[in-house]
Amino acid sequence: MISSVYLIGEAFSRDWMKESLRYLCKGRRVFQGNNLFSKGACYGMMERLTPGETGKNHVFLGKDKLKSNIGMKVLRRGEVSYQALLDAGINWYEAKNTMEFYLLEGRAVEILITS
Structure with a gap:
């Protein structure tokens, strides 16, 4: 079962295979041509499989993504520091x-949410 089709390159923007493309893409999510969506989908998958510098310098947000960093302050070797959770x-x-x-004082954990 194929749920998505990626058609990348200038050859797919020509008229030479319109009928074949209509049949191949029917009922599927299709990313076609040299536009932002098709390249974005490919680059997004490439970044997910092999993270690079782009992922270190940018945060990609969408409806299914966490919008904030989640962490907590911890005491590490006598100094207070931030511990990232997500x-x-x-x-x-x-x-x-x-x-x-380990909780040293009190019975509470303070979670920090940073946009």
Whole structure:
């Protein structure tokens, strides 16, 4: 079962295979041509599979992405520091983190949410 089709390149913008494309793309999500959407979908998947410099300098947000960084202040070797739990820009349904810590004073954990 094929749910998405990526048609990249100038050859697909010509008239030589209109009927074949109509049949191939029927009932599927199609990204065609040399436009922002087709390139964006390809670059997005490439960045997801092999993260590069772009992902380090930019946060890509969408309706399924975390809009804020989530973390907490912790005492590490006698100094207060920030412990990141989840980063903005990751899919909320794939977000997970595991951490063990001890509560020294009180019984509360303060979660910091930073836009």
